[in-house]
Amino acid sequence: MNVLLSPQLPVFPHQHENMHLTQRNLPSIHNMSSRKRKADEDGDENMSPMSSPAISSRPLIRPSKKFRSNDLIGRPLSLPRLLETLDTNQLRTVLERICERHPDIGQEVVSGAPRPTVDSAMNVLHGYQERLNAAAPYGESSAEYTYDRVKSHIIALIDALSDFTPQFLPPIETQPTKSLEFLDGATRFIHNLPDWQPQTYRHHKDNAYEDISKAWALVINEAAKRGGGFNLHSDGWDQKLARHNEQSGGRLATAMTAMSNSVGWMGSNENGGSSDQGSILNQLVSGAYGSPVRVGPW
Structure with a gap:
């Protein structure tokens, strides 16, 4: 039977004493771990954001609404919105008044604005022409x-x-075609200006023809200095000017003389070397336009 019993290891005296010491120390170690865990829990509670006195006393900030009932009061439009409501005439009037009060701003507008084109100038002149036509009385009326x-x-x-005319003359305008x-x-x-029967009312149109004739001559x-008048003739400007002079009743004589001096020799060469009488320009200047041209000895 002793053989079936599990063998027991012998216990020496010094091992028995150590076991008693270990059992006495276990409660103290358990108490220390309990106190440490409690201290950690207390520390976690103290470090919590909700337990911070600075945060707990701070009021919650809520996003304010864009419009409040007490903020809805009348106020003027901003500058971009105001400019959107102005038409061309109103905007021009406002700008002119500002430039009159502040000449330096007017100079900036002049230097910064783009140059007017031929089409834009014609549109402005067309507006004046329409207002002139609208002002004319209906039916028969005295002059x-x-x-x-x-x-x-x-x-x-x-x-x-x-x-507008000086804006398109040299040296401001460097391209003769424009x-x-x-x-x-x-x-x-x-x-298109009216032809008044009394001579006293025709001075406006006569003076306008005189000024425009000088402008034609200058251009x-x-x-002619650049191309010897070749472009004037090849582009048909000599013929256009001749028709203008005919429609004006010969009041563009200054321009016709300048054109004849520039391209008159071209017109004579195209007529097979005939005299200057064969040129339309010279015929208009001399008043012989429309008369038969002599060819041959008869």
């Missing part, structure tokens, strides 16, 4: 009454022509 009705509009149109295109359109506006002489 005095009609002149009184349209006088201010005639002066406004002629003043606009006088202001200058000639403007003069072509401007001369048409002068053609023609400048263009």
Whole structure:
């Protein structure tokens, strides 16, 4: 039977004493771990954001609404919104007043604005022409009454022509083609001015023809310096000017003389070497336009 019993290891005296010491120390170690865990829990509670006195006393900030009932009061429009409501005439009036009060701003506008094109200038002149036509009385009326009705509009149109024309002349305008295109359109506006029977009412149109004729001559002489007048003739400007002079009743003599001096020799060469009488320009200048040209000995 002793063989079946599990063998027991012998216990020496010093091992028995150590076992008693270990059992006595276990409660103290358990108490220390309990106190440490409790201290950690207390520390976690103290470090919690909800337990911080600074945070707990701070009021919660809620996002404010964009519009409150006490903020809905009248106020003027901002500048971009105000400019959106202005039409062209109103905006021009406001800008002119500002430039009059502040000349330095006016100078900045002049230097910063783009140059007017021929089309934009023609559109402005067309507006003056329409207002002139609208002011004319209906039906038969005396020359005095009609002149009184349209006088201010005639002066406004002629003043606009006088202001725009130098903008398209050399040396401001360096391209003769643009200058000639403007003069072509401007001369048409002068053609459309009324022809008054009393000579006293025709001075506006006569003076306009005189000024535009000088402008034509200036551009023609400048263009002739560059290409010897070849472009003037090849682009048909000599023929256009001849038609303008005919429609004006010969009141563009200054321009016709300048054109004849620039391209007259080209017209004579195209007629097979005939005399200057074969040139349309020279015929108009001499007053022989429309008369038969002599060919041969008879």
